[in-house]
Amino acid sequence: MFSFKRLIKFGLLMGLLGIIALITLYLTMRDDLPSVESLKNLQWQTPMQIYSNDGKLMSQFGEKKRIPLALEEMPQQLIDAILATEDDRFYQHFGIDPVGLTRAVIGQIIGQNKGGGSTITMQVARNFFLTREVTYVRKLREIFISFHIENLLTKDEILALYMNKIPLGHRSYGFGAAAQVYYGKEVHELTLAQIAVLAGLPKAPSTLNPIRSPKRAKARRSVVLQRMLAKNYITPQEYQEAMAAPITGKRHGAEIELNAPYLAEMAHQEMLQRYGREQAYTGGYKVFTTVPSKLQKAAQHAVVTNLMAYDQRHGYRGVIRSLRNENNNKPDAVTGEYSKPLTPEEIDQALNIKGYQSLEPAIVTGVFEQSVAIALKNEQQATIDWPGLSWAREYISDQKQGPAPQTAADILNYGDVVWVLKQEDDSFALSQIPQVSGALVSISPDDGAIKAAVGGFSFNQSQFNRVTQAKRQVGSNIKPFIYSAALENGFTLASIINDAPINQWDRSSGVVWRPKNSPPTYVGPIRIRLALAQSKNVISVRLLREVGLGKIIDHLSLFGFVPDELPRNETLALGSASLTPLEVASGFATFANGGFLIQPYLIDRIEDSFGNIVFQASPAVACDPCQPGDMMGSLSAATQTAQAPEEPDSNGLAQTGLTTDKVAPPLNQAERVISKQNAFLMTEALNSAIWGYDWSTKPGWQGTGFRAKTLKRRDIAGKTGTTNESKDAWFSGYSRRLVTTSWIGFDDHTRNLGKTAYNKNLGKSQVYGIEAGAKSAQPAWITYMDTALEDLEIEPFLPPEDVVSVRIDKATGKLSSKADKTSLFEYFENGTAPTEYVTLDKSREILDGNEDEEIDEELF
Incomplete structure (x- = not known):
């Protein structure tokens, strides 16, 4: 009994000494303990997310995946599972569970890890403020911090x-992210x-996660x-x-609703510049771009289908690989069986290839007269019929293709691994990854908001964004800016220039410079409107000479083109300047909006992790004068009554809900760089490039962009462009509310777009001949605008004040009193209309002189 009392006293003494030691340790370590006050106003480190204008998730950037949730957003079963597994006395203890801690200490003493030492509060302390090193000092700090947390927060706040x-594996933090990562x-x-x-x-x-070890995950479950x-x-x-x-x-990755990697990367890079890498990736920013998902999808479809169409008409370059050589791929004449049939293992291994866009790998498992059987992933079987094969004549070079195939055996063999495309009717077609590149960008001329951007065929294939990074020679896309300078320096749309060959001796090179039209036909005196519509190269050179190279460069700089990057020689008139598609589209926007220079922008607003707007775009708006809520350009402002011209019959385009960017008053007015009269007259001339024509007198003519007539919209204007040797092809065009530039070419500057021969398997609707702006780039523009214009009502390109319409003689550009086919109405800025009437009856049509289907081809 005596010894028992002494034992009790000894125990009490040791307990007292332990408490004193613990208090001493706490007082010693207190100053070094982190403040837990930050937990009251915690900002979760969540990834940066990029959204379309209409709230579709495009991409997510950041190392940590987290979806913060309030406790009431957590399922009760999940809360119960956590409490049962991690801390079943969580709501009873004061941050430390004496029972669990005692069990853990005893386990350490006897050499058995009993677990159960860390409460949920202690884990919060460790996860927020400490490392995971296994030391007694760290454990003590964990305990002391837990006391502080329990005093500061409620139990529900701690559990949340x-x-x-x-951390729950695969870079997921918290159960909201884990649910998405492991189960989607x-x-x-x-x-x-x-x-x-x-x-x-x-x-x-x-x-223990189900991806790495399903067996361990099941045991833990x-x-x-x-x-x-x-x-x-x-x-x-x-x-x-x-x-x-x-x-x-x-x-599972983040649930991407709009797969637009080129666009998302543009926003990503801007965020890195704005906030720096650390803050951008952990600040939980939600970045809303100016791009509607409908237009972006339309742009991606337009670029991909156009590149594939170009690539296929130039021929089939062959299979990915062949699992059987030609000597072993013939079926037995009697049984029809192949001597070395493909095994399921061979098929699975060969199909383990990453696809691009809508292309997926397949293996030819049977070759018939005009069809082939194919095997796809997941044991799918399908057939490619002749319409999906007949295009595949042999590719010889960019300039030459082999003969059209007659049978499937002319194209494929048993065991060939190929790319196939599933079409809208669920049938399959043979395909291939295009080697050619392309880009398309669409912007609002009202304020520069980017409405769509596609930088190539596939981001997985190449991350080089040709919208913003590819500076390519622009060819005839430069001509509208040359002609605009001419209008500012005494010329009118009715001015007569001689369309005749140019021969000029270049002393520096010792050669004669002979710029040529394409096709190389010349018609003598021609009005400026027709010259631009038909893309006459020599006229552009003559205008540059008349105005002067210095004045031309100064004028081009008004459209945002950097003067030091423009060539200071006469080749500038033919498009030797190198610009990005975004720069070209921005320049054309000045014509569309009535003369204002706008700056393209992509990010409309940025929200923090709490939904607060931390940035709201306030772009300069094309308006004069600017009123709150006014997004109308000057082309739709005050107008002067004038008779509409007979050539061409221009209608126009209306304002729509397409531009949805919120711009709060007062509006930031964009800089006017050319007059509204100049912008209108250029738009009229560019409308002629699409709708201008005259077949009343042979030979007739039509504009180089005539293919856009298929849109059945007279409220559009545009310009083709092709560089020397067809290395680059362009089409830039616009309605009143949307400007779009399409480009196609090879990243390898030594290759040109070439030409194709007629494929007798494909019928009359096929594209063939020399590749150029109208054939190679304009189809993507048309496909995209067909969708983009659906929501745009007609809004006329109305003449502004100080623009008049008078009847002129077609041949001379002088005033005419006749009302027959020799005359038409033309627009002039006040004070520039002709004052002299044509007196001699020598009127004639000033025509191209080319009646064949190559009228749209321009090689400069």
């Missing part, structure tokens, strides 16, 4: 912190079996379910059903 902070679901969509898998992850997320059953959180029936469920976890 834990469930959002805990939101937490409220999870089954009990899936909840149990996630609740088991905190112990060892790298080894069993432990979680057993504890939930023991705590009466679930019924025996629920337990049995969850235990029997399969392990279904697999890696």
Whole structure:
């Protein structure tokens, strides 16, 4: 009895000494303990997300995947699973569980790890403020910080912190992100079996997750379910059903609603410049771009289909690989069986190829007269019929193709691994990855908001964004700016210039410079409107000479083109300047908006992780004068009554809801760089490039952009462009509310776009001949604008004040009193209209002189 009392006293003394030691340690370490006040106003480190203008997620950037959720947003079963597994006395203890801690200490003393030492509060302390090093000092600091947390926060707040902070593998932090990563679901969509898998992850997320080790994940899930059953959180029936469920976890990325990687990367780079890498990736920013998802999808479809069409008409370059050589791929004449049939293992291995866009790999498993059987991934079987094969004549060079195939055996053999494309009717067609590149960008001329941007065929194939990074020679896309300078220096749309060959001796090079029209036909005196519509090269050179190179460069700089980057010689008139598609589109926007220089921009607004707007774009707007809410350009301002011209019959385009950017008053007015009269007259001339024609007198003529007539919209204007040797092809055009530039060419500057011969398998609707702006770039523009114009009502290109319309003689540009085919109405700025009437009856049509289908080809 005496010894027992002494033992009690000794125990009390040791306990007292332990408490004193603990208090001493706390007082010693107190100043070094981190403040937990930051937990009250915690800003979660969440990835940066890029959205379209209409809220479609395009991409996510950042190392940590987190979807912060309030505790009430967590399913109760998930909360129960966490409490049962990690800390079943969480709501009873004061941050430290004496029972669990004692069990853990005893386990350490006797050499058995009993676990259970860390409460949820202690894990919060460790995850927010400490490392995971295994030392007694760290454990003590963890305990002391837990006391502070319990004094500062409620139990629900602590649990919410834990469930959002805990690392759960595959860069997911918190259960909101884990549900998305492992199951592609939101937490409220999870089954009990899936909840149990996630609740088991905190112990060892790298080894217990269902992606790395389904067996371990299943065993851990069993432990979680057993504890939930023991705590009466679930019924025996629920337990049995969850235990029997399969392990279904697999890696899921963010649920991308609009796959637009070139566009997302543009916004990503701007965010890095704006905030720096660390803040941009962890600040939880939601970046809303100016791009409507409908227009972006239309642009991507237009570019991809155009590149594939170009690539296919130049011929088939062959299979990815062949699993059988030609000597072994012939079927037995009697049985029809192949001597070395493909094995399932061979097929699976050969199809383990990453696809591009809509292209997917396939293996030829049978070759028939005019069809082939193919095997695809997931044991799919399909057939490619002759319409999906007949295009595939042999590619010889960019200039030459082989003969049209007659049978499927002319193209493919048994065991060939090929690219195929699933078409809209669910049939398959043989295809290939285009070697040619392309780009398309569309902007609002009102304020520069980017409405669509596609920088190539596939971001996975090449991350080089040709919208902003590819400076290519612009060819005849430069001519509208040359002609605009001419209008500013005494010329009118009715001015007569001699369309005749130019021969000029160049002393520096010792050669004669002979710029040529394409096709090389010349008609003598021609009006400026017709010269631009038909893209007459020598006229552009003559105008540059008349105005002067210095004045031309100064004028071009008004459209945002950098003077030091423009060639200071006469080749400038033919498009030797190198510009990006975005720069070209921005220049054309000045014509569309009535004379204002706008700056393209992509980010409309940025929200922080709490939904607060931290940035709102305030672009300069094309308006004069600017009123709050006014997005109208000067072309639709005050107008002068004038008779509409007979050539061409211009209507126009109306304002729509396309431009949805919120611009708060007062409006930031864009700089006017050319007069509204100049912009209108140029738009009229560019309308003629599409709608201008005259077949009343042979030979007739039509504008180089005539293919855009298929849109059945007279409220559009545009210009083709092709460089020397057809290395680059362009089409830039616009309606009143949308400007779009399309480009196509090879990244390898030594290759040109070449030409194609007629393929007798494809019929009359096929494109063939020399590649140029109208054939190679304009189809993408037309395809895109066909969708983009759907929501745009007609808004006329109305003449502004100080513009008059008078009847002129077609041949001389002088005034005419006749009302027959020798005359037409033309627009003039006040004071520039002709004053002299034509007196001699020598009127004639000033025509191109070319009647064939190559009228749209221009090689400069």
